[in-house]
Structures are given as C-alpha cells and as structure tokens.
Amino acid sequence: MNADSPTPRATRRRFSWRTVRAILRREFIDVRRDRRSLILTFLYPISMLIMYGYGIRYDVDNVPLTILDYDETPESRDLTQQMIRSGYFQLVRWARSQHDVDRDLMSSTSRAAVIIPVDFAARIRAGESTTVQAIIDGSDSNTATIAQGYLLAMISRYGAGLSARTTALEMPPAGPTLKSRVWYNPELKSVNFIVPGIIAVIMMIVGAILTALSIVKEKERGTIEQILVSPIRPLEMMIGKIIPYVIIAFIDLVIVVIAGYVIFEVPIKGSLVQLAIFSFLYLIASLGTGVFVSTIAENMQTAMLAAIFISLMPSILLSGFVFPLENMPVGVRVVSYLFPGRYFVTAIRGIYLKGVGLSVLWPEAVLLLCFSTAIVWLSASRFQEKLG
Amino acid sequence: MFGTKVAVSNLSLTVRRGEVFGFLGPNGAGKSTTIRMLCGILRPSAGGGTVGGFDIVRQTEQLKSHIGYMSQRFSLYEDLTVQENLRFFAGVYNVRGAQRNARIAWALEMAGLRGREQVKTAELAGGWRQRLALGCAVLHEPPILFLDEPTSGVDPASRRNFWEMIGELSTRGITVFVTTHYMDEAEHCDELALIYGGKLVATGSPATLKSRYMSRTLLEVSCSDLMGAYAALKEEPTVSGVALFGSALHVTVNDETAARAAIPARLAARGITIQNLERIEPSLEDAFVAIIEGSGNNGATA
Numbered sequence: 001m002n003a004d005s006p007t008p009r010a011t012r013r014r015f016s017w018r019t020v021r022a023i024l025r026r027e028f029i030d031v032r033r034d035r036r037s038l039i040l041t042f043l044y045p046i047s048m049l050i051m052y053g054y055g056i057r058y059d060v061d062n063v064p065l066t067i068l069d070y071d072e073t074p075e076s077r078d079l080t081q082q083m084i085r086s087g088y089f090q091l092v093r094w095a096r097s098q099h100d101v102d103r104d105l106m107s108s109t110s111r112a113a114v115i116i117p118v119d120f121a122a123r124i125r126a127g128e129s130t131t132v133q134a135i136i137d138g139s140d141s142n143t144a145t146i147a148q149g150y151l152l153a154m155i156s157r158y159g160a161g162l163s164a165r166t167t168a169l170e171m172p173p174a175g176p177t178l179k180s181r182v183w184y185n186p187e188l189k190s191v192n193f194i195v196p197g198i199i200a201v202i203m204m205i206v207g208a209i210l211t212a213l214s215i216v217k218e219k220e221r222g223t224i225e226q227i228l229v230s231p232i233r234p235l236e237m238m239i240g241k242i243i244p245y246v247i248i249a250f251i252d253l254v255i256v257v258i259a260g261y262v263i264f265e266v267p268i269k270g271s272l273v274q275l276a277i278f279s280f281l282y283l284i285a286s287l288g289t290g291v292f293v294s295t296i297a298e299n300m301q302t303a304m305l306a307a308i309f310i311s312l313m314p315s316i317l318l319s320g321f322v323f324p325l326e327n328m329p330v331g332v333r334v335v336s337y338l339f340p341g342r343y344f345v346t347a348i349r350g351i352y353l354k355g356v357g358l359s360v361l362w363p364e365a366v367l368l369l370c371f372s373t374a375i376v377w378l379s380a381s382r383f384q385e386k387l388g
Numbered sequence: 389m390f391g392t393k394v395a396v397s398n399l400s401l402t403v404r405r406g407e408v409f410g411f412l413g414p415n416g417a418g419k420s421t422t423i424r425m426l427c428g429i430l431r432p433s434a435g436g437g438t439v440g441g442f443d444i445v446r447q448t449e450q451l452k453s454h455i456g457y458m459s460q461r462f463s464l465y466e467d468l469t470v471q472e473n474l475r476f477f478a479g480v481y482n483v484r485g486a487q488r489n490a491r492i493a494w495a496l497e498m499a500g501l502r503g504r505e506q507v508k509t510a511e512l513a514g515g516w517r518q519r520l521a522l523g524c525a526v527l528h529e530p531p532i533l534f535l536d537e538p539t540s541g542v543d544p545a546s547r548r549n550f551w552e553m554i555g556e557l558s559t560r561g562i563t564v565f566v567t568t569h570y571m572d573e574a575e576h577c578d579e580l581a582l583i584y585g586g587k588l589v590a591t592g593s594p595a596t597l598k599s600r601y602m603s604r605t606l607l608e609v610s611c612s613d614l615m616g617a618y619a620a621l622k623e624e625p626t627v628s629g630v631a632l633f634g635s636a637l638h639v640t641v642n643d644e645t646a647a648r649a650a651i652p653a654r655l656a657a658r659g660i661t662i663q664n665l666e667r668i669e670p671s672l673e674d675a676f677v678a679i680i681e682g683s684g685n686n687g688a689t690a
Contacts, residue, residue: 222463
C-alpha cells in the first residue's frame with residue numbers, strides 16, 4: 001500500500017443523466033444503423049399481427065362437406081341448400097353412395113358428411129319425426145366440435161321452420177328452455193381475442209429480446225471493456241439501455257393497436273389510459289427479463305435462445321394467449337403463475353373486450369407489479385455484480 | 389513523490405509520475421491481468437494497490453475517472469462514426485461544453501483524423517483505429533494512461549507514429565503504463581519491468597537493463613547450418629550463452645579473444661562455414677534472453 005500519495009480529492013460520483021444520455025444516444029444510433037434489428041423492431045409486430053390474426057382462428061367456416069341425399073325431394077333440397085348457403089360449409093360433392101362418403105372422409109377431402117334418408121320428405125309430410133345422419137371427422141377435435149354445433153343448429157332451425165309452417169306438428173315442449181347470450185364478443189370473432197394477446201407477445205419480444213441482445217452485443221464485440229474501465233455506473237448503463245426500448249415498445253404498441261383496428265376491426269372497449277398503464281407494468285417486467293438474460297448469456301446466440309426460452313415461449317404458451325389455461329394440467333397452471341404473461345393477457349383482454357379497468361383488474365396489476373419489482377431487482381443486482 | 393505504487397501478486401512496482409513505464413513479458417505472463425487489476429476491473433484475490441492515490445479495490449469508481457485505458461482488442465463502437473465515438477466518450481467521462489469541443493478537436497488533430505469525422509469507425513484502417521482509441525482514452529485528460537498491447541496487429545509505420553503520440557502525452561505529464569512484447573517499443577520506455585511466469589524478473593531503464601545484465605561480450609555469428617552451430621556452441625566452454633536471432637546466432641562470451649579463436653575451430657570441426665563473426669552491442673532482446681534464462685534456472689532450483 002502506498003503511504004506517500006496525497007488523499008484523493010474526488011468525491012464519489014453521483015448518478016449522472018449526462019452519462020445516461022450519452023449511452024441512450026449511442027443506443028439510438030445503433031438501432032437506426034442496424035437494419036436487421038430495425039426490421040425486427042417494427043416489421044415483426046405487424047407481421048405477427050397479420051400471421052396470427054389470419055392464422056389462428058377458432059371460428060370455423062368453409063368446412064368441406066359431402067352430402068348424400070337418398071331422398072332427392074324439394075324438402076331435402078331445401079335443407080341442404082340452407083347448409084350450403086350458410087357460409088359455414090363448402091360443398092365438396094353430391095355423393096352417389098355411402099362409398100363416396102367414406103372415401104371423402106378417409107382422404108380428408110371432407111371434414112363432415114350429411115346423409116339424408118330416403119323417406120325424409122315422406123315422414124315430414126306424414127308429420128312423423130325423421131333422422132338426418134351427420135358424420136364428422138373428429139381428428140381435429142376443435143373443428144369437429146364446432147362443425148357439429150353448426151349442423152345441429154341448422155337442422156333444428158330447419159325443424160323449427162317446419163313446425164312454424166305446418167300446424168300438423170306438435171306444440172313446442174313446455175318446461176325450461178335455454179336461451180344463451182354471448183357477452184363481450186357477441187360475434188365470437190377470435191381475432192378480437194387474438195389481437196390483445198399479440199400485444200403481450202410483442203411487448204415481451206421488444207422488451208426482453210432486444211434489451212438482452214443490445215447488452216450482450218457489447219460483450220461479444222468487446223465494447224463492454226471500454227465501458228467497464230469508464231466511470232459509468234451499472235445503474236446508468238441499465239437505464240441508458242432500457243429507455244430506448246421502452247420508447248420502441250410503445251411505438252410498437254401503438255402500431256399494433258392501430259393495425260388491429262384498421263385491419264381486423266378490433267375495437268377497444270376500455271380506456272387507452274388503462275391499456276397504457278398495464279402495458280407499462282408489463283414492459284418493466286419484460287425489460288427486467290432482458291437484463292437478466294444479458295447477465296447469463298455471453299454471446300448473442302445464447303442470449304437469443306435464453307430469451308426465447310424464458311420470455312417468449314411462456315408468453316405464448318403459458319399466458320392463455322393461444323391455449324386456454326383452464327384446460328391445462330395443474331402442474332402447468334402453477335408454472336404459468338411464475339410468468340407475467342398470464343396476468344397481462346387477462347388484463348389486456350379485459351380492457352379490450354370487456355372495457356374494464358383497474359377497478360376490476362387490480363389483482364393482475366398488483367401481481368404484475370410484484371413480478372416486475374422482483375425481476376428488476378434480481379437483474380439489477382446481477383448486473384451490478386457483473387459490471388461493477 | 390507523487391507516484392503510482394502497485395503490488396501485483398508477489399511483485400511490486402512503483403511507477404513515477406510522467407514516465408512511460410513499459411511492462412514486458414511473453415503472452416500469458418499476466419500482463420493483461422495486472423492491467424485489469426490496476427484499472428479496477430478485476431479484484432485482486434490478495435494484496436492491493438493504489439493508482440493515482442486511489443485504492444484499486446475500494447475506490448474503483450474514483451479511480452476509473454482518473455485513468456485512461458485502451459486494450460489490445462479494439463473496443464470502440466464500430467458502427468459509430470469517428471465523431472460519434474468521441475462524443476460518446478466525452479459524454480461518458482462528463483467532458484462538457486466548450487471543453488468538450490476543444491478536447492474532441494485536439495483528439496482529432498492528434499490522431500490525424502481531421503476531415504474524417506464522419507467516417508464509420510469500422511472503415512478505418514488498423515493504425516487509425518488505434519489512434520482514435522487512444523484519442524478517446526485521453527479525452528478526459530486522465531493523469532494516468534493504461535495501454536494494453538496497443539500496437540498489436542498494426543503495421544510498423546503506424547506503430548512508430550503511435551509511439552510518437554505516447555511520447556507527446558508523456559511530455560504533457562501523463563503517466564503511461566504500457567504493455568508490449570515488441571522489444572523495439574520497449575526501447576522507447578523510460579522504465580521497464582519484465583514479468584515472466586507471473587513473476588517480476590527485472591526492472592530498470594532500458595540502458596540499465598542492457599548494461600546490468602549484459603556485462604559480458606556479445607558476438608554475432610552467421611554461418612551455414614544455424615541449428616548445427618547452435619548445438620555445437622552449446623558445448624563450447626568459452627561460450628556462456630547461445631541464442632537464435634533471426635538468421636544469426638547471438639553468442640555470449642566472457643573472454644572475447646579466446647572465443648574468437650575457439651568458435652571457428654569448433655564449427656569447422658562440424659563442417660560448418662562461418663560467413664560472419666563480429667562483436668555487437670547488446671539489444672534489449674539480448675538482455676531479456678539473458679534475464680529469462682537466468683530466471684528459468686533460478687526457478688528450477690527454487
């Protein structure tokens with residue numbers, strides 16, 4: 001140790017916004033110059049929106065249908081025409097025999113078949129009940145269930161039409177009847193459900209992946225060396241790295257909200273302010289995750305993989321965005337509570353579809369806040385350790 | 389004395405203010421590790437030191453604003469222009485206002501990059517990059533500058549130019565701590581320390597080292613079969629050391645007259661013809677070969 005050097009005059013540096021600004025400005029130049037990340041930042045959200053918006057639909061229409069009409073009467077034609085015109089089915093062929101039906105279903109040319117018995121019209125005219133057979137390809141269970149529902153609805157509507165016209169039929173049955181009404185998304189358009197979910201995924205990508213890559217890039221290129229020997233404090237570095245992506249994520253949010261409205265006519269029932277509040281909370285969580293990833297990854301490939309693994313996949317699979325969490329086994333459901341996606345997806349759907357806000361969604365807000373605080377604290381302390 | 393005193397593992401160094409201190413040693417000898425500890429990036433496992441009066445363990449933050457650092461690996465932002473890099477580091481080191489512009493202008497001038505402010509750093513040739521890196525490292529006028537193999541991978545003309553810049557900084561009172569394994573560069577230093585196998589084996593000015601470790605006479609031998617001659621002279625009693633130097637052998641002898649007679653005789657016996665045999669002034673490299681051979685022997689017995 002040295003005894004003969006003078007006492008240092010400099011005092012401990014305070015947090016400097018000037019330093020943060022220098023980092024921030026450089027980060028923006030970097031984003032602007034790096035075409036690839038620029039494309040990733042602005043084109044990806046839109047292409048995601050379009051892909052998922054058109055791609056993931058729970059609505060079933062144009063189900064390929066084979067019809068075997070043994071009866072060939074005005075009555076049977078009336079029923080089949082109603083099916084074809086409904087828009088839910090696409091007629092593949094008029095089958096000549098049971099064999100045609102089997103072949104169509106086997107080769108997946110058709111997903112459903114309707115067989116009308118030879119005495120269909122005769123029984124109706126006689127005022128007797130008759131049976132129409134529907135065969136549905138159950139290999140895609142989702143489509144099958146929905147197609148079955150459509151067929152049932154159409155046949156019963158046909159029956160109801162008959163009973164209204166012909167007095168010969170018996171009176172409607174007494175006792176309780178079910179009248180269902182769909183709330184919040186009355187047309188049951190799945191795009192209304194998908195668009196809010198996409199926002200969750202995009203926020204996660206921009207927040208976690210871009211932030212992580214931007215920090216790990218400095219390690220990979222060796223520029224971190226010059227940062228380490230400079231008096232930049234870890235907090236200044238973190239804030240300087242995070243602010244650009246907060247701004248970019250909000251631009252992306254606006255793009256997706258507008259594009260969802262323009263392309264898919266998805267309205268927002270709730271307030272934009274509520275949307276901004278929840279997005280901001282969620283964004284902090286994703287940025288924190290990004291910083292966390294950067295502290296474990298040494299190069300950009302690892303960072304990408306780690307970010308996808310701990311942020312993107314959970315936000316798609318464990319958030320309820322694509323697959324309903326209620327249907328998952330208990331173990332998976334428990335795990336889903338560890339990721340912020342599910343809170344945000346619940347919240348944003350509430351805002352979009354139900355028009356609710358903090359007064360209803362406060363538990364989600366609290367949980368998001370807890371998660372954000374925890375991940376930011378964890379990342380910051382790891383970041384400090386690595387950088388300080 | 390205002391100086392920089394450091395202790396690294398089992399060795400300690402004192403660097404005086406304003407001098408160019410050369411830290412020499414082969415790759416893997418611990419040069420970069422030492423520099424990283426001195427810069428406050430790496431915490432020493434034991435021991436400590438002060439740089440510019442700041443403790444390298446407890447006062448890293450203050451220490452970092454009083455030093456400049458440049459590493460062998462180019463670590464400026466390649467996708468930024470020359471000007472943007474300078475501005476970035478001005479921001480990082482809190483150099484502001486009129487002083488910022490003056491310092492940036494000065495750095496551009498010194499690096500010879502005036503007129504190329506808008507060139508992307510990635511497009512600069514090696515020598516220019518190193519000079520820009522040096523400019524960025526001294527933008528905040530640090531009293532102490534650490535250079536870790538600053539000229540590795542740079543052409544000879546640029547290397548010379550770079551050392552002129554170092555000399556200029558030194559005359560302004562900046563203490564320069566530089567690592568290198570180029571012996572010609574070591575000649576430019578005021579003071580040298582040689583580390584080998586993680587140990588300090590010699591310190592002193594280039595002149596001191598040459599005279600202290602090379603009190604004996606040095607002969608240069610050019611001949612037909614270098615490897616054969618090397619083996620033959622190892623066995624010659626009048627010769628105390630043989631080393632390969634490019635296309636010749638450097639032979640250390642105690643008694644020049646006796647050796648001048650014995651060497652041609654021994655080589656002739658092996659059928660080796662001598663093209664040239666003359667007395668030369670020892671270079672730093674000769675001194676270091678002698679030092680390392682000496683330390684290697686000590687190491688074996690210790």
